[in-house]
Amino acid sequence: MDKVIITVATTGAWGTKENTPYIPLTPEEIADEVYACAKAGASIAHIHARDKDGKESVSPIIFAEIVERIKQKNCNVILNLSTAAPPPDDARLVPISILKPEMASYDCGSINWMHHHVFLNEPAFLEKLGICMQENNIKPEIEIFDAGMMYESIYYLKKGILKSPPHYQFVLGAPGGMDATVKNLLFLYEMLPPNSTWSAFGIGKNHLPIMYAALALGATGIRVGMEDNIYYSKGLLAKSNAEFVNRAVRIIHELGKEVAAPDEAREILGI
Numbered sequence: 001m002d003k004v005i006i007t008v009a010t011t012g013a014w015g016t017k018e019n020t021p022y023i024p025l026t027p028e029e030i031a032d033e034v035y036a037c038a039k040a041g042a043s044i045a046h047i048h049a050r051d052k053d054g055k056e057s058v059s060p061i062i063f064a065e066i067v068e069r070i071k072q073k074n075c076n077v078i079l080n081l082s083t084a085a086p087p088p089d090d091a092r093l094v095p096i097s098i099l100k101p102e103m104a105s106y107d108c109g110s111i112n113w114m115h116h117h118v119f120l121n122e123p124a125f126l127e128k129l130g131i132c133m134q135e136n137n138i139k140p141e142i143e144i145f146d147a148g149m150m151y152e153s154i155y156y157l158k159k160g161i162l163k164s165p166p167h168y169q170f171v172l173g174a175p176g177g178m179d180a181t182v183k184n185l186l187f188l189y190e191m192l193p194p195n196s197t198w199s200a201f202g203i204g205k206n207h208l209p210i211m212y213a214a215l216a217l218g219a220t221g222i223r224v225g226m227e228d229n230i231y232y233s234k235g236l237l238a239k240s241n242a243e244f245v246n247r248a249v250r251i252i253h254e255l256g257k258e259v260a261a262p263d264e265a266r267e268i269l270g271i
Contacts, residue, residue, distance in 0.1 A: 046227070060099070064095075108121070109121055139167060153168070167220070171201065172200065201222065
């Protein structure tokens with residue numbers, strides 16, 4: 001791809017102000033960061049919501065405030081709302097059913113998250129989520145943490161729960177999932193169904209090797225942001241998500257490629 005889509009994941013579900021004072025947690029902070037990243041070159045913003053205590057939340061009220069604050073800035077960025085959360089599963093469908101974002105995450109299987117608990121995505125929920133996305137015209141971002149999830153996604157494509165062409169996000173380096181190595185990235189890449197679009201990122205110190213490898217393989221996109229890595233370099237905290245976007249833009253240009261604007265990203269992804 002000559003045009004590369006940059007996704008920014010500003011917040012995630014785990015980072016705290018104790019980890020880094022720069023991570024955005026409130027709707028106002030998240031909206032400000034998304035706007036700054038969009039101006040820097042991000043065309044997709046992957047959004048997690050936090051409650052007043054900084055805990056992971058699927059409250060449609062909080063998600064709605066984040067979305068509204070971003071829209072008030074006349075920001076053309078594609079919003080990709082997270083559906084990741086603990087049970088009950090039905091609560092995970094409520095924000096996207098109400099807000100109908102252009103994209104939402106589709107975590108295609110369960111893993112032992114951080115060696116601590118099960119990040120549960122049962123088949124019945126995945127079928128319900130896929131149908132919900134189709135009914136609300138939402139493009140799934142199929143998140144892949146290990147190779148088994150690729151086979152699951154292919155099964156759901158054949159069954160019609162997911163529509164073709166699919167868009168994949170390879171998540172490498174999450175404890176409990178596949179390690180963030182170039183060999184693992186290549187393995188997943190070679191499993192892609194025909195006509196797929198795809199993006200990838202490495203968590204923590206492996207974010208740059210995976211970024212370079214993904215771009216070398218012709219990835220549709222790459223992902224950066226404090227959800228995946230709070231350090232700009234070893235021992236140096238990033239002071240904003242835009243720092244990661246600016247670096248991604250520079251690397252894309254140095255490789256002779258261009259950064260996709262939001263409307264170009266919509267065309268590439270079929271949104």
